[in-house]
Amino acid sequence: MKADEIKLGELSEADQDALKHVRAQQDFMLERVTGWSAVNTGSWNAEGLNKFAPLLVKAFEETEAVVELIKTDPIEKVTDKGDLSGFQSGPVMRASARPGAPLQVVMTGHYDTVFPAGTFETIQDIGDGKLNGPGLADMKGGITVMLEALKAFEAGPMKHRLGYTVVLSPDEETGNFASNSLIMDAAKKAHIGLTFEPAMEDGSLAGARKGSAVYDIVFHGRSAHAGRNPEDGRSAIMAAADFAMRVEALNGQREGVTFNVGSIDAGGAVNIVPELGICRMGCRAPDGPSAEWADKQVRAAFDAACQRPDIHGHVHGGFYRPPKPRNAAQDELIAKVKATGKALGLTLNFNDTGGVCEGNNVFAAGTPNIDTLGVRGGRIHSSEEFMVVSSLSERAGLAALILNRIADGRIDAKKIKSMM
Template sequence: MTYAPLLEWIDTQQDNMLSEVLALSEINSGSANIPGIEKVIDRLSDFASSLGAEEERLELPPRTDVLDNGEVVESESGPLLRLTKWPNANRRILLVGHSDTVYPKDHSFQHCTKLDENTINGPGVADMKGGIVVMLTALQALERSPYAGNIGWQVIINPDEEIGSFASAQHLDQAARAADVGMIFEPALADGTLAGARKGSGNFTLVAHGRAAHAGREHHLGRNAIAALARVISLLDGLNGQMDGVTINVAKLTGGGPNNVVPDFALCRFNIRVPSPEGQSWAEKQLQQIIDDVSQADGISLELHGSFGRQPKVMDKAHQQLFSLLKSCGDDLGLSTEAKATGGCCDGNNLAAAGLANIDTLGVRGGAIHSTDEFLLIDSLSERAKLSALLLFKLAAGEASWPDRTTTA
């Protein structure tokens, strides 16, 4: 079966795709910039209007943050955009992107620059405003095809992926459990390599409370919170290398005050990456044991905040089946679709945790994401849109077998 005539339309959209990416990337949408996220959603709504999908803008619950002084506060999130088409179809696909970037509204990196004929530098051009444009263009190609209506699809554009998707996690989970295949449009590497297995990730904040005292007159009455937290940090760092693939990174330490006061407060932030559920269980047990041991010191109390917001994504049978199907699409287009494991994580972890096989780097080819050197390779816009569209065509036409659904609790 040939899909070439259907894919040729995407080539005619290359200039339009690039213009859309540039416009989206010039709108700052750092995770905390809710007005900016709303502007991105408005523009995406216009770009997607030809799809004829049901559109919903969902308000998300506030997330809990721990400030550097230990205060626990609630922070608002931007809206989630959800598009739904053909909901009564027997087979359903979930397509996911995110509207937020890592660049806050006061960051110096706000504009796009053309570096050469095939390279654009700009905030979010790869991660993932370019990816969202690829996604919506692939869906436009599907809806123009004879296979429109053969499969139902839902798009979720969440506003908080870069900060862990905590507010949107419930919507991702529900949508994943109702779908048969997941497609996420994080950027591929510059050479087209995709992400396969992904480590799980937990972000934690540990607050230590002690007892203040004069460092000279009554040092013996004080209980040093920084010293207690230093013991925790040393023990945490010592876990590195004890279990294959598990890493602990202590990222920030704050607390204390004048040199003549025994500090009664200290706080540290750390990240744990795990390659498997077994690794996560081991890390959680070790962390709790360390906290219990240090908390036994007289006058010291420890408060742990945070969790494993991203579960490990393992390349099980269903994921292998889906990647094999993508490889057949890549072969038809003359594209490499090699995948390799990564320590990074994304919403692909969330979908896999809900039992949904997914490919999570279907976006543009690019690199240097999360930095002022972030770039997009322009020719990958139509290239990657054709890859996703062909995957959709094959599934909708009944040419390809759907991956087995993983059973979850």
């Protein structure tokens, strides 16, 4: 029987070999991910990120890819003083193989976690087949799954048909501001994207995702003595508050679009008219047109607040993760991955979410993708984060089977991409 005669829900010989491969690696994968979890890689821990990146290089050299570390540009942040400062994050790890092959896949993930050094660094068995530890699910487990799937695929007979670029970022939890251009470059060249954020504990994956924007809005007024010459003062807090009221009033005006002013950094002593106010806010929107609408509204609210006498300011930010709605390409890819799950006896559900990840960015590059192919787990971004241990080989099997199906055409990557 030829590979292309075998349906998605059945196992070809190459599939069976790939599954044998990943299942034999279960203990090795567990050992690898617990070792990785023990190294703190909080997003602002440059030392930890730089210490960890070479471990990734060594691991990905187990594939046939050319592996490199690429220094990232500093991440710009608006300080509490209203000016910009840079943070030098860790490098991006990029691994590419067979760039001339007819089918190209981009695989992404991040090696940073939300946990600063010294906050959550223990790994413990919490029973029920679950392991608790920082980044086990989100997403050092996912990187482990990705790597073993690639190795299983490359041990098979169809690798010449499929090339890939892996991009592992040091800054996903803070928005991929340093790594986005490298993700976009790789994603544009690919037919399909596979990202290894954790699946839910019950195995379900993410469908549509909203887009996410962050803004730092700086207002400048004029300080004055609040007792002696208050008439010379121009309160930046009033401008920031005016802006905040206008933005919050936008909630409920358009379906699925939400605005949240998270903080106002402003002011000091009560006898000084405050000259600086910084509003930090977030916004989520379900599709491109509503994101555009939302951005326009935020800028209009800013302009209106700047109408106050002698107030001026700056808007920093915008939609750093554009929406990833369901479309024909996503629906088709999801259907194929569901059918692939059946070959493993897995019922894969896809649920829409307001959360965001690199899958948004890959979609924005014009590439359909599945973004929750990592381990099953839960309680992420808390000290109760856990990974379901057996899902390491389960999900590596799923990813390997997806690669096999893209390579042998049971998943028609070019057609799916053309549906975008």
